[in-house]
Amino acid sequence: MAVLTAGELRKGSKLEIDGDPYLIVDFEFSKPGKGQSLYRCRLKNMITGTQLDRTYRSGDKFNTADLEEQQMQYLYSDGENYHLMNTSSFEQIEMSADAVGDASSFLSENLVVSVLLFDGKPIGLTLPNFVELKIVASAPGIKGDTASGATKTATLETGHVIQVPLFVEEGETVRIDTRTGQYVERVKV
Amino acid sequence: METDERVVLRSRRRFLEIRCRVLRLIRAFFESEGFLEVQTPLLTAAPAPEVHIRPLRAESGLFLSTSPELHMKRLLAAGFEKIFQITRSFRGGERGKLHHPEFTILEWYRSGASYKDLQQDCKNLTRFTCRAVAPEAGLYFRGLRLDFEGRWEHFSVREAFRRYAGWDPGPDPDQDRFDLDMVEKVEPSLGFPVPCILEDYPKSQAALARIKQEDPEAAERFELFWAGIELANGFSELTDPLEQRARFQSAIAKKKEMEGIGYPLPDAFLKSLEHLGPCAGIALGVDRFVMLLSGAETIDDVVAFEPE
Numbered sequence: 001m002a003v004l005t006a007g008e009l010r011k012g013s014k015l016e017i018d019g020d021p022y023l024i025v026d027f028e029f030s031k032p033g034k035g036q037s038l039y040r041c042r043l044k045n046m047i048t049g050t051q052l053d054r055t056y057r058s059g060d061k062f063n064t065a066d067l068e069e070q071q072m073q074y075l076y077s078d079g080e081n082y083h084l085m086n087t088s089s090f091e092q093i094e095m096s097a098d099a100v101g102d103a104s105s106f107l108s109e110n111l112v113v114s115v116l117l118f119d120g121k122p123i124g125l126t127l128p129n130f131v132e133l134k135i136v137a138s139a140p141g142i143k144g145d146t147a148s149g150a151t152k153t154a155t156l157e158t159g160h161v162i163q164v165p166l167f168v169e170e171g172e173t174v175r176i177d178t179r180t181g182q183y184v185e186r187v188k189v
Numbered sequence: 190m191e192t193d194e195r196v197v198l199r200s201r202r203r204f205l206e207i208r209c210r211v212l213r214l215i216r217a218f219f220e221s222e223g224f225l226e227v228q229t230p231l232l233t234a235a236p237a238p239e240v241h242i243r244p245l246r247a248e249s250g251l252f253l254s255t256s257p258e259l260h261m262k263r264l265l266a267a268g269f270e271k272i273f274q275i276t277r278s279f280r281g282g283e284r285g286k287l288h289h290p291e292f293t294i295l296e297w298y299r300s301g302a303s304y305k306d307l308q309q310d311c312k313n314l315t316r317f318t319c320r321a322v323a324p325e326a327g328l329y330f331r332g333l334r335l336d337f338e339g340r341w342e343h344f345s346v347r348e349a350f351r352r353y354a355g356w357d358p359g360p361d362p363d364q365d366r367f368d369l370d371m372v373e374k375v376e377p378s379l380g381f382p383v384p385c386i387l388e389d390y391p392k393s394q395a396a397l398a399r400i401k402q403e404d405p406e407a408a409e410r411f412e413l414f415w416a417g418i419e420l421a422n423g424f425s426e427l428t429d430p431l432e433q434r435a436r437f438q439s440a441i442a443k444k445k446e447m448e449g450i451g452y453p454l455p456d457a458f459l460k461s462l463e464h465l466g467p468c469a470g471i472a473l474g475v476d477r478f479v480m481l482l483s484g485a486e487t488i489d490d491v492v493a494f495e496p497e
Contacts, residue, residue, distance in 0.1 A: 007282055029285025032371040033412055033422055034396045036241045036364070037282060040372070055369055058282075 002064045006039045006056040014046070014065040021046040021065035021118045030055075046116075047099075047123050065118060069126075072115045074107050084122075087112060095122045105160035106131050106178050127178040132187050133157055138170045204491045207322060207483040212275065212475070214318045215295060222310075224271045224297060229260035231277065235455040238440040239396065243281035243448060245290065253279035256472055257296050258397070259458040262426065265300050265468050266461035273297035275475060286487045287418065287477060289496050295478075298426075298470035304398075304409045307423040307471045308386050311413050312341060315384060322482050330416050330481050335382055342385035345407070346394075349387055353378045360406035361393040379414035387412045397433070398424030413473070415481055423471025430462040 004013065011027040026042035039056045046065070072084040072093070081094040082104070095115070097104065103125045107113070111131060116124040138154035151163040154170075164183045168174060175184045216226065232251045236244040237259050244252040254260075256278050264272055278294045299306055319328060319337035328335040350358050354370040379385040388411035392400060395408035409425035427433055434454070441452050479491040489495050 029283065029288055030372045031241070031283065031288065032368050032376060033390075033419065034239065034241065034394065035368040035371065038368060038372050055373060057365065057368075 004062045004064060006058055006060040006062075007037070009039055009041060009056070009062070014067055015043070015062045016065040017043070017062070020048075021067060021123070025051070046118070068117050069114050070117060071112055074109060074111045074113060076109065077104075082107070084113070084115060093122055095125065099123055100125050103127050103178075105158060105181070106133065106156075106176060108133055108158055129177065129179060130175055130184065131178055132173050132175050134173050135164070135168060135170055138164065138168065140169070198493060201490050201493055204479065204483045204485050205493055208479045208491055210322055211318060211479050211482055214321050215275065215314070215475070218314050218317050219273045219297065222271065224273045225269060227261065227264060227269075227272050227274050228276065229257045229264075229274065230254065231279075233260075235259075235453045235458075237397070237455065237458075238437050238444060238452050240440050240443045240447075244452075245279045245281045255280055256294060258470065258472070259455050261296055261298050261470065262465060262468075263458060263461040265298050265470075266463075266465040270300045271298070284496065287480075289476070289488055289492065291496060292488070293475040293492075295473040295475050296470060298468055300466060300468040302469045303425045303467070304388070304411055304423055304469050307469050308388075308411060311384075311386070311421060311423075311471070311473075318478075319482065328482060329484050331484075331486075333382055333416055335416060335481065337384075339383040341383050342380065344379070344385065344387050345389040346387060346391060347389070347407075349375050349379065358391050360391050362391055364393075367391075367394070376414065376419060377417045380416050380418070382416075384413060384415040384420075387414060395427070395436075396422075396424070397427050397436075399427050418477055418481065419474075420477055420481070421471055421473035423469065425467070425469045426465070428462055428465045428467065430459055433462055434459055 009024060009027060011024055013024045015022050022043040023046055024041050025044045028040045030038045030040055037058050041054050041056065042051060043054060044051050071087045073087055075083045075085055081096055082100050083092060083094055085092050099122055100107070106127055108131070114126040115122050134157045135154045136157050139152055150166050152166055153161050154164040154168060155161050162176065162181065162183055164174060168186055173187045173189045175187050176182065177184050219226065231254045232247055233254050234251055236252045236255045242255050244255050247253055257274050257276055261272060261274065273296065275293065275295050277291055279291050281290060283290050297310065316337055328337065347357055350356060350370065354374040358367055379387060389401060389404070389407040390410040392406050392408055395410060398408040398410035401407045401409050411423055412419055413421040437454055441454065445451050476488050476491050479485070480488060483491060485491045
């Protein structure tokens with residue numbers, strides 16, 4: 001764990017404050033008249049997402065947050081926690097639903113994801129930009145209507161509901177952009 | 190993807206054109222007021238010892254000038270009455286939307302004058318420059334229309350703190366609390382939409398300013414703010430060589446502790462003070478002035494090149 005002084009802080013720096021990892025999302029150097037250098041930061045708690053504003057002085061010191069990303073394969077959910085396996089060490093870990101967050105909408109068995117660890121504990125999960133998921137329920141579409149742009153709801157194998165074009169059928173697999181949560185195209189399996 | 194430097198520089202053309210006009214207007218203004226334009230050394234062995242200003246080191250015991258102040262006062266002490274200078278100054282560790290370690294400073298000095306005369310200069314200079322530069326639609330900065338014709342706002346530091354920070358700093362406030370509230374609460378409230386004079390600093394924040402005769406708890410120092418941005422710092426100059434020496438020695442001791450560098454006393458300057466009569470001087474950040482007059486978001490836009 002490295003030590004930073006206030007003068008070394010930048011937008012994007014990750015610090016440990018009161019036991020939590022924080023990301024500096026906004027940063028401004030400031031100096032009143034003949035006064036001391038001050039560093040105004042907007043910090044985002046990387047676990048809870050809450051933001052706070054803090055102003056630091058030149059002499060202030062910080063520990064950088066001990067963060068690392070590991071590739072993990074999703075195994076199963078026991079209803080409360082998510083179980084994943086580190087793809088290089090084969091070690092299994094548990095993640096709370098809170099830490100997995102919205103990513104659970106597109107998390108299917110055996111998917112390899114990136115898990116963010118803070119002090120060795122999983123605090124966040126990043127999906128691949130695109131995932132392929134099976135439609136398990138959707139009202140029958142209207143044949144031939146491919147150009148109108150009309151959509152209908154469809155339930156994915158994860159239980160999450162998305163909008164798909166009318167021609168997409170139950171039992172088919174679709175590609176989804178996990179950053180927008182939107183349907184991209186149909187996938188021939 | 191890295192942006193081609195030429196694209197960035199071309200995008201700054203408008204700011205650089207306004208910068209060029211502002212520099213010419215500043216010179217025209219001081220010429221019309223009968224000032225002599227001077228140039229003083231950028232390399233100095235003894236920069237003004239100020240606790241929170243870190244000089245950058247040049248070779249062989251020399252430093253880059255943190256402000257032309259001491260040399261300009263030596264000229265005043267030799268009998269020059271009205272002098273001004275537009276020059277570069279250098280301050281280590283300062284980088285932000287409003288700070289570059291190398292920046293352009295305008296300083297002017299009047300002998301036989303006080304900080305009140307400088308406040309009037311600020312009003313005249315600002316109005317003169319803005320009238321010449323402002324487009325018909327007005328001057329806009331961060332979405333705010335700047336008013337350069339209206340009557341300026343005036344606060345004493347104590348009034349401004351009571352109003353915006355909710356406490357009275359008195360003559361000797363806690364430095365950390367004072368600086369923090371100045372930056373977080375007071376400065377962002379000053380100068381909307383007319384410029385604001387913040388004056389009569391607590392005695393402990395006097396820097397090189399004279400103590401006010403009618404109020405020994407305050408220093409004859411003021412700062413100019415516009416749209417929440419600090420533009421200038423001026424004062425009735427301290428001319429007492431003994432008091433000045435004592436303040437320098439205390440700053441040198443603090444700097445030795447903080448930076449580990451033993452700065453020399455500016456002896457030539459201290460000696461010149463024996464001949465310096467009442468006078469007043471002020472420094473104005475030219476880059477920030479251009480930002481306000483051109484609506485630039487950051488100092489980078491108005492200097493073309495970012496610090497390396």
